[in-house]
């Protein structure tokens with residue numbers, strides 16, 4: 144079987160997710176090939192070889208210099224055809240899913256997104272639904288199987304392989320430039336919701352935008368950031384960038400303090416990678432309380448300031 | 460400006476998603492239904508585009524007859540027309556769905572004129588196939604960018620902003636174009652009473668879809684492994700604060 148892993152990179156910088164895709168591909172087949180789009184990624188062949196790519200196919204074209212889903216998808220489709228790939232695989236990131244979907248549309252083939260288990264004999268696949276709250280078993284019938292694997296599912300392991308390079312020619316129409324990154328704004332460095340060591344989350348029970356002031360204070364004392372549920376963003380109390388969950392951010396802090404959040408499944412999938420969870424809730428039967436490692440049963444408006452006061456008292 | 464938005468009816472589960480005995484669907488016996496959050500924002504974006512640039516908006520769904528409810532929700536916040544492609548199965552696979560949507564859009568455009576902008580959700584909340592919008596755009600020969608957190612139409616071009624881990628990237632698409640929208644692009648308005656009443660009278664056009672199944676077939680739904688934990692109750696009310704701070708120290712988050 145001939146598996147082609149589509150390498151995700153930004154102007155030559157490898158996305159760590161690519162290494163997950165290589166690990167998933169190695170679980171499927173002995174010999175893995177990688178595909179890099181744009182000359183900027185040429186220097187990465189060694190790194191890809193170190194993670195199991197026997198051959199690194201390189202595509203060079205002006206239209207691939209910046210990321211563009213349509214041109215990238217077309218290049219993947221053409222390379223898959225010319226290399227007679229039986230499986231084309233990427234990691235299910237925003238770009239990974241987008242590029243494979245574009246390739247699938249162009250090849251008129253099915254595409255199974257966010258797989259967590261693949262049986263290479265029966266082609267029975269288990270994939271993620273509802274952002275991870277539910278799984279689906281499905282079958283896949285296609286001459287070339289197009290897949291992404293769910294992010295953070297396959298463990299990255301070095302596996303030295305040759306990483307021999309090969310050039311693949313593609314023919315890209317200038318009209319494919321219609322969707323290209325034309326401008327960028329880099330974010331200032333600093334902790335974000337996705338990377339914070341502590342997240343203090345507030346739900347509907349916080350009651351207002353001002354109600355978050357004590358949560359901000361606690362987060363500041365712990366070097367963390369504030370998160371929230373969708374009930375909060377829907378009410379306009381906080382910006383959507385603070386939302387944890389299926390349609391928000393997935394967090395993985397050392398500690399998540401969930402205040403007045405019921406723990407709906409769509410919130411939980413965004414929070415479940417937290418190492419420890421402390422729930423503060425008036426309802427001892429709330430799902431968040433039942434699933435948390437620790438809980439305080441009580442009114443968040445009293446409990447949160449009391450915790451901050453105790454921290455300040457101990458610090459003297 | 461003519462704007463189309465594609466939405467999908469999905470259940471709104473609470474603490475847990477239960478599966479029917481035959482494993483073919485989410486058990487919705489006690490559940491309400493909704494429009495996916497990403498698509499709710501797409502509907503809001505459609506209404507805003509027409510407010511800014513004039514013209515009219517249309518909402519399209521492929522689903523059970525009951526998906527009428529989601530079309531009327533869109534109408535209640537200002538979408539002008541609604542089209543339902545009724546199916547009797549639980550769901551269609553993404554290739555088949557995209558083929559049916561593209562055919563329906565082709566028919567509407569042949570009759571009423573091309574859409575300048577077609578909006579999708581970034582991914583459907585239930586099946587999350589991450590592809591229906593991309594396939595429709597390709598079938599129509601239009602540029603498509605997913606994951607939009609900001610759109611602005613200026614003349615015959617659209618600027619699309621999307622978040623990356625490292626910042627924001629900007630795309631510029633010539634119209635007509637297709638965009639997949641992510642929640643957070645706007646704050647969807649609530650329907651007014653007047654809007655709700657008007658939506659009851661809105662006309663929902665039904666067109667029976669025809670498309671062959673694609674190569675991905677669902678066998679069964681499977682429950683995700685549930686994380687079980689013995690919750691340690693640290694105390695009741697503010698008196699629990701010392702126990703909480705002891706825990707913070709133990710976990711090493713109190714520097």
Ligand SMILES: Cc1cc2nc3c(=O)[nH]c(=O)nc-3n(C[C@H](O)[C@H](O)[C@H](O)COP(=O)(O)OP(=O)(O)OC[C@H]3O[C@@H](n4cnc5c(N)ncnc54)[C@H](O)[C@@H]3O)c2cc1C
Nearest residue numbers: 346347348372373388389390391403405409410425443584
């Ligand atoms: C497709 C889809 C995607 C979704 N995506 C997301 C998502 O990404 N993120 C998300 O968060 N939600 C998401 N939701 C919404 C989700 O289903 C819930 O509606 C939402 O998470 C509820 O928010 P909440 O817990 O703040 O509010 P509620 O469910 O109303 O819970 C409030 C909690 O506060 C407790 N409480 C009340 N008073 C107090 C007090 N004084 N002190 C302490 N506790 C108190 C109550 O016991 C209760 O547990 C999604 C829904 C759908 C259908």
Ligand SMILES: Nc1ncnc2c1ncn2[C@@H]1O[C@H](COP(=O)(O)O)[C@@H](O)[C@H]1O
Nearest residue numbers: 465521579580582583587588589590591
């Ligand atoms: N049955 C459907 N009817 C209308 N639009 C749909 C349907 N299924 C998916 N879509 C649209 O396509 C987007 C992507 O869906 P998916 O490929 O399932 O993740 C969704 O956010 C919707 O906007």
